[in-house]
Every structure is written in C-alpha cells, then in structure tokens.
Amino acid sequence: MTSPAEPSADAIRFEHVGLVLGENSILEDVCAHVPSGKFTAIVGPNGAGKTTLTLAILGQIRHTGRILFPELDGTGRRPRFGFVPQRLVFDRDIPMTVMDYLLSGLQRMPLFLGHSKRHTDRIMRYLEEVECAGLADHAFGALSGGEIQRVLLAQALLQEPDILILDEPTSGVDFKGGQICCELLRRFREKYGFTELMISHDLATVTAHADHVICLNHRVFGEGEPRVALTHQVLSETFGLHLGLPDLHGIPQDVRECPEDCPLRHEHEHLHDHCHVDGAEHSHGCTACGAHSHGKEAGHAE
Amino acid sequence: MLNELLLRLSEFAPPEFMRQAMLGLLLIAPLAALSGVQVVNSRMSFFSDAIGHSAFAGVAIGLIFSLPIDLSMAGLALAVGLIITYLRRGSRLSTDTVIGIIFSAVVAFGLAIVSRNREASRNVNMFLYGDILTIDDREIAMLAVLLAVFLAFQFFAWNRMLHISVNEQIAVVHRVNVPVYQYLFSALLSLVVILCVRAVGVLLVTAVLIVPAATARNFARNSRQLFFLSLLFSYASCAGGLLISAQRWANVPAGAAIVLLACAMFAVSFAAARLRRK
Numbered sequence: 001m002t003s004p005a006e007p008s009a010d011a012i013r014f015e016h017v018g019l020v021l022g023e024n025s026i027l028e029d030v031c032a033h034v035p036s037g038k039f040t041a042i043v044g045p046n047g048a049g050k051t052t053l054t055l056a057i058l059g060q061i062r063h064t065g066r067i068l069f070p071e072l073d074g075t076g077r078r079p080r081f082g083f084v085p086q087r088l089v090f091d092r093d094i095p096m097t098v099m100d101y102l103l104s105g106l107q108r109m110p111l112f113l114g115h116s117k118r119h120t121d122r123i124m125r126y127l128e129e130v131e132c133a134g135l136a137d138h139a140f141g142a143l144s145g146g147e148i149q150r151v152l153l154a155q156a157l158l159q160e161p162d163i164l165i166l167d168e169p170t171s172g173v174d175f176k177g178g179q180i181c182c183e184l185l186r187r188f189r190e191k192y193g194f195t196e197l198m199i200s201h202d203l204a205t206v207t208a209h210a211d212h213v214i215c216l217n218h219r220v221f222g223e224g225e226p227r228v229a230l231t232h233q234v235l236s237e238t239f240g241l242h243l244g245l246p247d248l249h250g251i252p253q254d255v256r257e258c259p260e261d262c263p264l265r266h267e268h269e270h271l272h273d274h275c276h277v278d279g280a281e282h283s284h285g286c287t288a289c290g291a292h293s294h295g296k297e298a299g300h301a302e
Numbered sequence: 303m304l305n306e307l308l309l310r311l312s313e314f315a316p317p318e319f320m321r322q323a324m325l326g327l328l329l330i331a332p333l334a335a336l337s338g339v340q341v342v343n344s345r346m347s348f349f350s351d352a353i354g355h356s357a358f359a360g361v362a363i364g365l366i367f368s369l370p371i372d373l374s375m376a377g378l379a380l381a382v383g384l385i386i387t388y389l390r391r392g393s394r395l396s397t398d399t400v401i402g403i404i405f406s407a408v409v410a411f412g413l414a415i416v417s418r419n420r421e422a423s424r425n426v427n428m429f430l431y432g433d434i435l436t437i438d439d440r441e442i443a444m445l446a447v448l449l450a451v452f453l454a455f456q457f458f459a460w461n462r463m464l465h466i467s468v469n470e471q472i473a474v475v476h477r478v479n480v481p482v483y484q485y486l487f488s489a490l491l492s493l494v495v496i497l498c499v500r501a502v503g504v505l506l507v508t509a510v511l512i513v514p515a516a517t518a519r520n521f522a523r524n525s526r527q528l529f530f531l532s533l534l535f536s537y538a539s540c541a542g543g544l545l546i547s548a549q550r551w552a553n554v555p556a557g558a559a560i561v562l563l564a565c566a567m568f569a570v571s572f573a574a575a576r577l578r579r580k
Contacts, residue, residue, distance in 0.1 A: 058475055083475035090468045094343055095522035104465040104525070105476055110457050111464070112529035139523065140468075152472070159476055 009071045011036040011079070011163055011195035012057060016065035019052060026052045027063065028219045034163075036071045038211035039189060039196040041226075043203060045239050048217040050199045051086075054165055057197075058083070071162070071195075082156030082164040082194070088148050092141030098151055099123060099136045106158065126154040130184065150184075157188060164189075166198045203230070305436070319435050320548060323556065326437040327540040329445040330501055330510075333494045335536030336456055338515035339528060340487060343467040347508050348398060349386060349488075352405040353495040354507040356382045357429045358412025360496070365415060365422055372441070375496050382408060383492030387484055432503030432557045434544065445497055452490055459483055464525060502557030510557075513564040514539060520571035539564035 012034035019027040026049045034040045042050050055061040058081060069079050096104070100111055102123045107116050127133045130150040135143065143151065149169055156164055166185075186209070189196050200206055206213055207226045215221040215229065215238040222234035341350055360375030367374070382404060389400045416422045462483050466473045474480050498507045518531035543560030546552050552559065 060471075060474065080477075081475050083472055085469065085471060088469055091343065091345075093519060094464070094467065095519055095528045096464065096525045097523070100464070100525040101468060104461040104468075105473065105478065107461055110460040111525040112460060114526070155472070155476070165475075 009036040010034060011069065011071045012197070013068045013070055014053075014065070015068065017053070017056060017067060018064040019049070019056065019061065021052075025218060027056070030065070030216070030220050032214045032220050032223050034195060034197055034214075035212050036195050037189070037193055039185070039198070039209060040212040040214065041198045041200050041206040041210040042214045042216050043200055043206055043238070044216040045201060048238075050216055051167060053216065054167060054197075054199060057081075057163075057165070069162075079162035080159055082159045082161030084149065084152045084156050084164075084166045084169050086167040086169070087145070088152060090141075094141060096140050097137050098127070098132070098140050098143070101140045102127075102151070102155055102158065105155065123154070123158065126158050127151070129157070129188070130154045153184070157192065160192070161194050163195045163197060166196070168199055168201070203235075206230075320544070322437060322439075322442070323434045323544055324541070326434055326442055326445060326501060327544055327560075328537075329442065329449050330498055331536040331540040332533055333445070333449055333452055334498060334510045334540075335514050335518075335532040336452070336529070337491050337494045338511035338513075338536070339518070339532050340463050340467070341491065341508075342512050342515045342519065343464065346491070347512050348401050348405075349383075350491065350495050350508045350511055352386065352401050352408070353379050353383055353492045354499050354504045355405060356408040356412075357496060357499045357504050358416060358426065359408040360412070361422055361425060361429065362412045362415030365419055371425075372444070372500075375499075376493060378408070379492040379496035380489055383488045384485065387488040391481065391484070429499060430503050430505055431555055432499060432501050432506070434501040434556045437501065441497070441500060448490075448493055448497060452494065455486060455490055459486065460525075460529070463487060502560060503555075506557045506561045509561045509564065510536075510540075513561065513568050517564070517568045517571045520568075520575040535564065535567055539567060 010033040014030045014032045017027055017030040018025075030053065042053065044050050052061065056063045057067055059078075072079055099115065099120065103111060103115060103119055106123075107119045109116055124133060124136060127136055130153050132147065132150050132154060135147060135151065140148075140151070153169075164185075185196060188194075198210070207230060210226050212224065213226045213229050214223045215234050217238045221237045222229045222231070341347055356379050357375055360378040361371055363369070363378055364371040364374030386401055386404055389395070389404075390397050393400065416426055462473070462478050465478060466480055466483060470480055495507055495511070498510055502510050514535035515528075515532045517535045518528050522528035522531050539560050543563045544556050546563065547554050547556040547559040554562075
C-alpha cells in the first residue's frame, strides 16, 4: 500500500476510552489504534458501541480515557474529518439541487444570490471523481440511495479530510453505492492520503479490503491486520458463538480470485456500465467478492 | 378609550389606516416568508405555535410587573424560544414533548393571570384574532428594525441553515457551528412570531409563516427559487388578503382573509405539482 503518510504514525489512538449511558456501559476500557493513511475497519455486532466510538472520535460525546491524534502532534490542531453517515434520512421535498446542497456547506454568499464559480468548479471536480457529475443539477431529494451516498462521499472529500469516517456506508444501498467500500475509496485514499475509518458489520468486506481491523463489542477483543487478527476466538468473542461465521482461514490460497461479477475485476471505466446493468441484483457487491479473499488486496495486506 | 375609537374607525377602513396596515404587512410578509421556509425545512411549526401562544403569558407578565405589554410579550417569546432550543439540544426527550410541556405551561399561566383581570381578558380577543388595522408607528418601527436584523441573518445563514436542515450531524462534523445558527434562528423566529401575532392573531400566526413557504416548495426546483417564490406568495397573500378584507362585501378580519388566500394558493400549487409529476 503506497501511503504518503509516515507508515509508523497513528492517526488515532484510543487510551482506555470508556463511556456509560444511564446504566448501560457502552464502551469499556477501549484501547486501540488507527494507522495513518490506511483503511481501518471497526467491526462488531449491532449495539456494540461502534457508532458511539465514532461520536467520541468526533468529540460529540463525553467519555473517559483519551483519544489522541498522534499524527498531528506538534501542529496543535484537531484533525479535519470527512463524514459519510449510514443512511441519510432527510426531507426529500426540500427544493434544492445536488449543487445547492454541496454549496450550502461551503459557500458564504447566500444561494439565493447565485453560485460562486470558484466553489462550483471545485465541487464539479469531486462530483466527477465519484461519477456523479451528471447529477449536479438534479434534485437532491430525487436521487437513489447509492447516488446519495456518492454525493455524500464527494462532500466528505471536499472537506480535504485527514480522517474519513464512514458509518456502514454500504448498508441499504444499491450495488453502485456498494462500490464506495471497494475500489473508489482505495483510489481516493491513494490519491489524497487520508486515513479511512469504516464502521462495518460486513466481515467479508473487511477481510478483503481493510489494512487494519478493530473488533469491538463494548470492549476491544482484537485488532490488527484482518487475516491475523480475525481468529476464530476473536470473532466468536466479538460476535457471540451462535453465529455461523465464515471460515476465513480455510480458504485455499489458490482460489483467491474474483468471480466474474466481482466489481474489482473490472477496471474503472467498465464499472459504470456494469453497475447499471446489474444494479438491482448485486445489492452486496462487496460482500460477494469478499466472501473469498481478493488476491490483489490480500497482497497489499501482507 | 383610544383603542375602541380606533376600532370603530377601522370599520370604515379609511385610507390612512389602510396605508398603515399595508406598510405593516409589507414588513411582515418577508419576515413570515423567509422564516417560514426554515420553519418548514426544520419542522418547527409546533415551535412557532408555542411561541405564538406564549403571547397570553407575555400579557400576564406585563400586567404583573406593569411593563409595556409589547415588551413583556417579546421578552417572554424570546425566553421561551431559547429555553425550548436549549432543552431540545441537551435532552433526550423528543422535541414534541419538550415543546408540548412548555406550550401548556405558558398558556395555563397566561390564562390563570389574565382571567383574574377583567381589563386584560378583553385584550385576549385581540391576541387571538389579531388586528393589523390598529398597528401603530411604534410597532411599524419595531417591525422595520427586526426586518433589517432578520435580512442580515438570512445573508449570513441561508446556506448553513439549509445544510443543517438536511443533516445536523454532517454539518457538525464538517465544522458548521450548528448551535450558533440554531440559537440565532430560534431567537429571531420567536420575535417574528410574536410581532406577527399582533397582526394576524395567535390562531393564525403559524399559517402566515408556513403556508407561503409550503406553496413555494411546490413550484421551486432549487434554493434560489424557493427564496423568491416564498417571498412572492407571502406578499401576494398579505396584500391581497388586506384588500379583500377591506371590501364591504367581504367584511372579514384581515388575518383570516390573508390566511384563506394563502391556503387557496397552496391548494392550486398542490394540484399543479401533482399534475406535473404525472
């Protein structure tokens, strides 16, 4: 993995982070680290405190212990975050175009006086990157779930983040939206050099694509490179024994290859057609190709 | 009583009063239209209702402490607006519950005090239905100052208010100072509502805010059109409503005429939007 950041530096370090809401202990003595410039996934079952931990990183909730950003030591500033929520619930009848929405967070001049060329140009560059340039003048409320996720990704990238946080970005979106977790994000990470932190309960995606994984169920049960950290013991402790877990280590090395329909098989320019054709069926595109490990990606991880 | 004399005279709607009323409405229309847009976007119509109903308690406080009624009304509206915003932000109670509790408290308090005072209970009718025809220079001046401040806020905050209304959490993470915008807007909205109560009454004040904005939503395709169309519909209903109310055949209060006209426009826009979608 080529990363412009120092390979040894951590973007985030959790030191004994704890949080109690009412009588429920949400986070208990969480110690973990998020390597800089890499893709880290936080996995765990529903209600494990994953989203709470995200809020803690963002400084939106009080907690005990410390959350440090060693990468920025000495600069005296807090990291810039980009954030893509799980699923955007909003009033779809608000009259605004995609461009209106993206400008609303950036432009100082009120939108009723017009759009500034400087911001519009910059936004168009990012919309092109997420393959949404054609949507700039569409009504934001009329977009599909996957299109909204990509617009939100463009919005997060427009922040020029140090750390990009994605909360279950692929849940409940179409195949094209699911792409976010795979190819698109890897390209952006290499291009912009941010640290990517994804919350996920999709183990298959994590094993295939993440550089680093943190297993969280109120406590940290294990962390490290997915193929090393995700042992049977760690997984059953994190997710509970009753789950039928995929045997991630039982896959023979020689079948580490994508099936025909795996998105990673296709180069970028093919991605587009592919998705429109198959959009409906492959609601878990990443899962499909992550069920076995991807040769190319596994190579990076090792 | 000067008030009664004015009321008598207003039945004939002499041009001087009409001019004054029209001037008042020209100031109220943009206040109502633009705050209405954000009330609709942020689902704050219940909030606006609660502020309107705080008028009774405002009158009561004015009586108890012998303050000018308009000052005590504005002061209480501001306090209620900021308290609701504070509780809404900091508590796990749902917004509806928070507003509902404060709503009931201010109405009950207002009724309790006002009903003990015969003079004041006669005034209550005026706040229930409002009366734009008796608006005086002092109130016009207050509206003009509020409009200036409010427009300045819109220049500063229109974009960010839109951003926040789509998703508050994204706005926070992307370094929008959400509390500042929310408190400023709540404060200004409270003042807008309480000054509009004087014109159209407690019962109709929320309608004056949200109906033109809702109508504009049915036609607007982007944020800019929403801004100008809501102004257009607000001006049209205010001016049209006042003119209709002044006709001998109509003989209805201005507030009612304004809201009826605004609702008629909404009905047309709703039908038009339906047809367009088909």
